[in-house]
Amino acid sequence: MAPPPGMLPEIEPVSRESTAAVIARQLRDAIMTGALPPGTQLGETELASRFQVSRGPLREAMQHLVSEGLLRSERHRGLFVIDLEPGDVYDIYAARSAIERAAMLRALRGGDRDRIADVLERTVAEMATAASEDDPGALSTADLKFHEALINASGSKRLVRMARTLLIETRMCLTALQSTYQRVEERVEEHTKLIQALRDGDEETALTLLDAHMEDAVQRLAPGTSLQEGHAPPVPGNA
Amino acid sequence: MAPPPGMLPEIEPVSRESTAAVIARQLRDAIMTGALPPGTQLGETELASRFQVSRGPLREAMQHLVSEGLLRSERHRGLFVIDLEPGDVYDIYAARSAIERAAMLRALRGGDRDRIADVLERTVAEMATAASEDDPGALSTADLKFHEALINASGSKRLVRMARTLLIETRMCLTALQSTYQRVEERVEEHTKLIQALRDGDEETALTLLDAHMEDAVQRLAPGTSLQEGHAPPVPGNA
DNA sequence: CCCTCTAGGATTGTCGACAATTTGCGTCCC
DNA sequence: GGGACGCAAATTGTCGACAATCCTAGAGGG
Numbered sequence: 001m002a003p004p005p006g007m008l009p010e011i012e013p014v015s016r017e018s019t020a021a022v023i024a025r026q027l028r029d030a031i032m033t034g035a036l037p038p039g040t041q042l043g044e045t046e047l048a049s050r051f052q053v054s055r056g057p058l059r060e061a062m063q064h065l066v067s068e069g070l071l072r073s074e075r076h077r078g079l080f081v082i083d084l085e086p087g088d089v090y091d092i093y094a095a096r097s098a099i100e101r102a103a104m105l106r107a108l109r110g111g112d113r114d115r116i117a118d119v120l121e122r123t124v125a126e127m128a129t130a131a132s133e134d135d136p137g138a139l140s141t142a143d144l145k146f147h148e149a150l151i152n153a154s155g156s157k158r159l160v161r162m163a164r165t166l167l168i169e170t171r172m173c174l175t176a177l178q179s180t181y182q183r184v185e186e187r188v189e190e191h192t193k194l195i196q197a198l199r200d201g202d203e204e205t206a207l208t209l210l211d212a213h214m215e216d217a218v219q220r221l222a223p224g225t226s227l228q229e230g231h232a233p234p235v236p237g238n239a
Numbered sequence: 240m241a242p243p244p245g246m247l248p249e250i251e252p253v254s255r256e257s258t259a260a261v262i263a264r265q266l267r268d269a270i271m272t273g274a275l276p277p278g279t280q281l282g283e284t285e286l287a288s289r290f291q292v293s294r295g296p297l298r299e300a301m302q303h304l305v306s307e308g309l310l311r312s313e314r315h316r317g318l319f320v321i322d323l324e325p326g327d328v329y330d331i332y333a334a335r336s337a338i339e340r341a342a343m344l345r346a347l348r349g350g351d352r353d354r355i356a357d358v359l360e361r362t363v364a365e366m367a368t369a370a371s372e373d374d375p376g377a378l379s380t381a382d383l384k385f386h387e388a389l390i391n392a393s394g395s396k397r398l399v400r401m402a403r404t405l406l407i408e409t410r411m412c413l414t415a416l417q418s419t420y421q422r423v424e425e426r427v428e429e430h431t432k433l434i435q436a437l438r439d440g441d442e443e444t445a446l447t448l449l450d451a452h453m454e455d456a457v458q459r460l461a462p463g464t465s466l467q468e469g470h471a472p473p474v475p476g477n478a
Numbered sequence: 479c480c481c482t483c484t485a486g487g488a489t490t491g492t493c494g495a496c497a498a499t500t501t502g503c504g505t506c507c508c
Numbered sequence: 509g510g511g512a513c514g515c516a517a518a519t520t521g522t523c524g525a526c527a528a529t530c531c532t533a534g535a536g537g538g
Contacts (some may be wrong), residue, residue: 018314018491020302044520054493056295059520063259063299067306069400075257076499076520088396094341095397102337157327158334161308162401257521283490293523298490315490315529 023061034175038083089222097214103154116153117199131184262300273414277322328461336453342393355392356438370423379413
């Protein structure tokens, strides 16, 4: 798999990715980090000139983001960055809880637990580094990378696909409510305990910890709601 | 919500849906029912003339289906209907299990259980009708409608969104492997028991039945694999 | 007989322009 | 002065054509 020593590694075709994908990724990052705040209107013409491409590929990128749920499209009106309401925070974490529980189960039962635990520990190390440098953004990024790695470890294409949008939305929550952070040691500790349970193959502890992790986040980001009790606040667009 | 008596109901704008959405839905149905068998190449030019639209909107529809995972795109090669391998069957049901478990939990804890149970019972009635008419296609459709209704009942935008593709893929599985059906009475019975547990608010029974339901399906569609034991067959594209 | 290189066809990727629709503002009438 | 109508600007939706890229078939050489 790895190239022989002395050869140039990674000399993939000049443009391996479609331009629409590149644009989509850039916009995704911008939305994720808060550079494009929720509610912002995105004009096709303006963005097209900013990216130096025609409206065709740009439109495809937008459509992609709309189907991912990051943008909402109003016909003949324009495209807007979604804004997350309290109900959405609950919804995001409920969905994440479902996905990550399944991923954890598959990691516990099917995969190489020690190898997975090692990968996860590397992301926790990143968290610790970011914490020591007092960089909240990097801390959140590392946090998300932990969960992304966990889901990747499940080996499920579909869990990975479904989680992508959820993690971006999670990042939006964290960006929007940066003030509600818990103590960093606690934050790192929670992940460490999760890894230990995974390494031990202790299903019950791992799942319990994961639930608690999500529950904590929800109560911090959307006080008054609870995943455990199924008490969802009203979400206007939910029918 | 409902229009006052005497007024014309549902006089929505002449074309509320975008053309790309219409095309996407049509192709989705065609893929779901097997009219477009897995592996089929879809030429943009040909489809554009068939739908009587330009390649622009059609391209957007395709891109949408690609991001949903129903089509796979090979750059400068073409678009193909995905073909499901045994590993995908496992993956689909593992993901469905995660989603529907979460939906069931929210229905159990948060919603109006009796109302939800009534809705679900209507879909089971459809299943019974289809069974009595010996219509396997309608039976599968009603089966899927049950699960779709369950997920809708959760009230979670994100669970609904994530489940859409999974249910279509499930339909593809059922279409491709029509021979492996279980007894229809058994199939209806499983759903009925599920509804009863929901109505009673019996969480443990409901979740156990749901797991068993998925496990049954997997063992019927992909013999030799098991959701419970986390024994996933190798899926080439999973890395 | 097999391998390589080349030319052809076909398909996707990209672009610029035109058409349809909505929104906001100005004007006119009451 | 208030309300309704109509116009105009801006934005999205759609289209047809051109350019870039890739697969395939065939000829030529070893």
